[in-house]
Amino acid sequence: MQLGAEILIESLRKENVRVIFGYPGGAALKIFDALKDATEIRTILVRHEQGAAHAANGYARASGKVGVCMATSGPGATNLVTGIATAYMDSIPIVAITGQVATSMVGTDAFQEVDITGITDPIVKHNYLVQEAGDIPRIIKEAFYIAQSGRPGPVLIDIPQDVTAAMAENIDCKKVDLRGYKPNINGHIRQIKQVIELIEKAERPLICAGGGVNSARATEELLYMVENAGIPVTTTMMGRGSISQDHPLALGMLGTYGLAAANMAVQACDLFIALGMRFGDRVTGATAKFAPHAKIVHIDIDAAEIGKNMRVDVPLVGDLKVVLGQLNKRLQAKENQPWRTEIAEIKAKYRAKDRPVVGSGKDEEGVTDDAISAADVIENLNQRLTDDCIVTTDVGQHQIWAAQKIRTNLPGKFISSGGLGTMGYGIPAAVGAQVACPDCNVYVITGDGSFQMGMPELGTALEQGLPLKIILINNQTLGMVKQLQDHYCQGRYSSTEFSKSPDFHHLALAFGALSLRVAKRQELAYKMEQFVQHRGMAIMEVVVPARENVYPIVLTGSGLDEMVGT
Amino acid sequence: MKCWGGGKVKHTLAVLVENRPGVLSHVAGLFSRRGYNIESLAVGETDDSSVSRITLVVEGDAKIIEQVSKQLNKQVEVIKVNDITEEETVDRQLLLLKVNADIAVRQEIMQIVEIFRCRIVDIGRRSLIVEATGDDAKIQAIIKSLQPFGIMELVRTGRVSIVRGQK
Ligand SMILES: Cc1ncc(C[n+]2csc(CCOP(=O)(O)OP(=O)(O)O)c2C)c(N)n1
Numbered sequence: 178m179q180l181g182a183e184i185l186i187e188s189l190r191k192e193n194v195r196v197i198f199g200y201p202g203g204a205a206l207k208i209f210d211a212l213k214d215a216t217e218i219r220t221i222l223v224r225h226e227q228g229a230a231h232a233a234n235g236y237a238r239a240s241g242k243v244g245v246c247m248a249t250s251g252p253g254a255t256n257l258v259t260g261i262a263t264a265y266m267d268s269i270p271i272v273a274i275t276g277q278v279a280t281s282m283v284g285t286d287a288f289q290e291v292d293i294t295g296i297t298d299p300i301v302k303h304n305y306l307v308q309e310a311g312d313i314p315r316i317i318k319e320a321f322y323i324a325q326s327g328r329p330g331p332v333l334i335d336i337p338q339d340v341t342a343a344m345a346e347n348i349d350c351k352k353v354d355l356r357g358y359k360p361n362i363n364g365h366i367r368q369i370k371q372v373i374e375l376i377e378k379a380e381r382p383l384i385c386a387g388g389g390v391n392s393a394r395a396t397e398e399l400l401y402m403v404e405n406a407g408i409p410v411t412t413t414m415m416g417r418g419s420i421s422q423d424h425p426l427a428l429g430m431l432g433t434y435g436l437a438a439a440n441m442a443v444q445a446c447d448l449f450i451a452l453g454m455r456f457g458d459r460v461t462g463a464t465a466k467f468a469p470h471a472k473i474v475h476i477d478i479d480a481a482e483i484g485k486n487m488r489v490d491v492p493l494v495g496d497l498k499v500v501l502g503q504l505n506k507r508l509q510a511k512e513n514q515p516w517r518t519e520i521a522e523i524k525a526k527y528r529a530k531d532r533p534v535v536g537s538g539k540d541e542e543g544v545t546d547d548a549i550s551a552a553d554v555i556e557n558l559n560q561r562l563t564d565d566c567i568v569t570t571d572v573g574q575h576q577i578w579a580a581q582k583i584r585t586n587l588p589g590k591f592i593s594s595g596g597l598g599t600m601g602y603g604i605p606a607a608v609g610a611q612v613a614c615p616d617c618n619v620y621v622i623t624g625d626g627s628f629q630m631g632m633p634e635l636g637t638a639l640e641q642g643l644p645l646k647i648i649l650i651n652n653q654t655l656g657m658v659k660q661l662q663d664h665y666c667q668g669r670y671s672s673t674e675f676s677k678s679p680d681f682h683h684l685a686l687a688f689g690a691l692s693l694r695v696a697k698r699q700e701l702a703y704k705m706e707q708f709v710q711h712r713g714m715a716i717m718e719v720v721v722p723a724r725e726n727v728y729p730i731v732l733t734g735s736g737l738d739e740m741v742g743t
Numbered sequence: 744m745k746c747w748g749g750g751k752v753k754h755t756l757a758v759l760v761e762n763r764p765g766v767l768s769h770v771a772g773l774f775s776r777r778g779y780n781i782e783s784l785a786v787g788e789t790d791d792s793s794v795s796r797i798t799l800v801v802e803g804d805a806k807i808i809e810q811v812s813k814q815l816n817k818q819v820e821v822i823k824v825n826d827i828t829e830e831e832t833v834d835r836q837l838l839l840l841k842v843n844a845d846i847a848v849r850q851e852i853m854q855i856v857e858i859f860r861c862r863i864v865d866i867g868r869r870s871l872i873v874e875a876t877g878d879d880a881k882i883q884a885i886i887k888s889l890q891p892f893g894i895m896e897l898v899r900t901g902r903v904s905i906v907r908g909q910k
Contacts, residue, residue: 298769299776303819306765323819357761357822481813484806 181310182207182341185274186215188317191349194218194245196236196612198229200256202249204276204289207341221612221641224633226253228605230260232634233271235609237264238592239567239617241394243324244271244609250278251289254335255296259599261331262300266596267415268388270329272320277306279339294335302330307337310345318350327360328479329392360478364495364503371491372450372474373507379448379472381516382408385431385460388415388595389453389477389497391588396420398501399452405505407513409520411439413454414580415595421586426517428524432460433731434577437527440729440737442520443468451475453497456486457596466736476500527743547697548722551575551650555582557705558620558648567592567610567619571603571627574656577727579622601630604647608634611643618709621647625678626655635688638714646708647690647716649681652723660726664741665733674723685716696720753782754808754828755904758797761820762788769818770797779803779811783836783901794822798903831907834878837900838885839864843893844871855888870895878902 179187185208189197196219201209212220223229226248233244248257254275264271278287294304303323305316313336320332376382390399396419403410403426410420411428420427431439443449449471454460456475461467464487472490475483476497483492493500555578562568562584569592570576576593585591592610594602603621611619623631628649638645659673685692691711695704695718708717728742760766767786774781782800789796801811808826815824838861844852852871856863861875875885882899 294765295768298772355819358819479817481810481817485810485813 178344179347180207180211180341181313181336181343181345182211184310184313184345184347185317185336185341186211186218187347188314189245190215190217192243192317192321194243196221197245197247198223198232198236198609199247200226200229200249200253202251202253202276202289204250204278204338205247205253205341206276207338208247208274208276208336219612221608221637223605223608224636226256227260227601228608228631228634228637230257230271230273231263231599231602231605232609232612232637233273234260234264234267234269234602235569235592235606236613237269237271237609238606239589239610240613241589242613243321244269245274246271247274249276249289250293251291254291254293258296258300261297261333263594263597263599263602264331265300265302267594268329268392269331270324271331272324273331273333275333275335276341277335277337280308280337281339283337294333297333300331301333302328304333304335306335307340310340310343311348313340313345314348314350319353319355322353323355323358327358328389328477360496361480361494362496362499364476364493364500368491368493369500369503369507372476372493372504375448375472375474375491376406376408376450376508377511380513381446381519382406382448382450382513383442383446383471384408384410384450384452385413385443385454386410386416386419386452387413387454390416390419393453393478393497394588395498395501396588398498398505401505402501402508405510406508407511407517408450409442409517411435411442413457413460413595414593416454417580417583417591418585418588422584426520428520430580431737433462433737434459434580434727435737436581437729437740437743438524440731440740441523441527444736444738445519445523446471449473451477451487452501453477455482458486461487462731462737462739463734466739469736547699549696549698549701549719551578551652551721551725552582553698553701554648554650554719554721555579555622557701559584561705561709563618564590565614565617566590567607567614567617569593569603569607569610569619569621571621571623571631572598572600572657573624573627574652574660574725574727575622575624575627575650577657583622600627603627604631604638604645605634607645607647608637608641608643611638611645612641619643619645621645623647623649624656625649625651625653625675625681628681629679632684635690635714639689642713644711644713644715646711647714648708649716649718650721651678651681651718652721652725653678654723656723656725657727659723660730663726664730681716681718685718688716689714691715693717694720751802751804752828753800753802754826755832755834755902756799756801756812756815757825757827757904758799758815759789759822760795760797761822762793762795763820766795766820767797769820770815773814773818774801774811777810777814779807785901785903787903798901800902827904827906832904833907834902834904835876836879836882836902838873838875838882839898840873840875840886840889840894841870841896842873842889843869843895845869848892852889852892855885859885859888861885
């Protein structure tokens, strides 16, 4: 017989869990007590439970394994919610474990009781309220299987206090048996043939690689298809890293904040091959105007994504690594030369336009010629990025500039909150990524708004000795919303300008980081060098004018070729 | 593939689920979250006590029904979803109806009950309780016939359906 909490920890160990991001509390006492003796598991105390969920997310994305976070009942559990929703929207495999009040108290509005399984129902792939300690081995096994198989996603396990304190037989669960859950792996052969036929007939085919290519780690298969069949490729934000942006056939990110060349290619193609993406509104713009000349092939492991947002000519359900393999085996080599030439022309035509542009037209005092543009920062960083660098971002204009420009050639190296757009994600996600990959250089690109949301986890980074490199692009505003106010509110800035900000320099020092501040373009390269070379945590504040906006942009109701600012 | 368009039709979905607490709320929650309307819902254990069957009636065009089925299928606890709209089925609902029944009209009500082959299951001083089973059309007809007497209370279950023949 063993304590429920011990059964839990042992079950986690059997799933090869090495790291848990957690925050304790009354209902989770026994669990944390058992963790104290679990030497093979590193428990990382975060500073806010949302940080635990984001760190588990960053860990999962950087390592390709399941990330684990843990919190107590009530406020601990609700603090996880944004992080769980973030993982859900981006299909990231995390397991969240929450303490719960004792079974006998459930339903009485006991101290720190919330119905977290009820609350998270819409944002988890699956969840459990554990009834008996003897069920723990099975539930843990199922949870890890569900989180990482098929379309990955978060699973929550809520464990009442008395269950963690109960004695039970720890019976090993050898096999998952879920009759209602059987992901489709192989593509249906008839549809495979239809796709082959469409690709062979197409004169202007275009691949769009989504996050599914990264999570299936199907990048080699993608590259083979692109080169063998001569098909240009664009990516979604979640698909960044699935192909090198320097590849002659790569167009970069598409969408309402995408690169002009990518969007124009979508509107010109006659076959759109969607790989592991969900046709989110940030990708399509107005759906009725999307890829007007194209037949659409949609390949995804989640059948429910197909036909949800976009008309589809051929659906194909399966694991991308397998399905792309099936397709590659049958595809003839092809040049598609005229189309390739056209793509090269489109790229050349729009390259210069993909740059931040002075947005509002309102003159600002004190803006001089040596002001730094956010694009300069990204370009400067790019020159120093190697394949083992990881870049996380927060949410806002800085995120878009990073998603458009950051050099990233591999899955799990560009880590950003795509579907939920969660400010405060960048720093905790970097904590998780750095823990997963201690030898990688992990950079965070953040804004002055987002930084102040993710800031608590600097304490975690400090305590864990994580050498994060944080670039804080300070435009003194909530730039992205301010830009929306330019477009939709006649430039009336409501609650988007900070009239006062903390002294970021001293703040960085307080967290034991190297603190750098740069406001002049001439100083950028030199400061960047100092920043990159530093061995410990470093925070570089780059002051940029508030007037820069993201262009091109596709406004509400417009098609991808109706961009503003090209 | 049927994706877009098509008129709105009532669909009957037979959904086999794990017979566990919380499953019904998962399924029902899914509908409200995705903005689908449940017209009626009936749930009960099947011959296998670990499996429940939820019979759902939903209105929507082909695209909506396809999404509903796919979203249901995605739930870990959902074992199987069958759209039995196009099948030959036997459909039943149960109706309990309390109707005003003064001495003067009792006889008349009894006749209606007779015609529809339903039953009187309780007699009060001024009211009767009528029990009826049948398909949608029959239940509607009974309600309509008894309306003029004054319906005091009415409850009906969701539709349950079973496909005819050997399957
Ligand atoms: C948690 C959260 N709250 C609000 C928003 C809405 N929002 C999107 S971008 C943005 C501004 C971000 O400002 P900052 O981090 O300074 O980045 P910038 O756009 O200036 O680069 C806001 C408020 C959000 N995405 N997430």
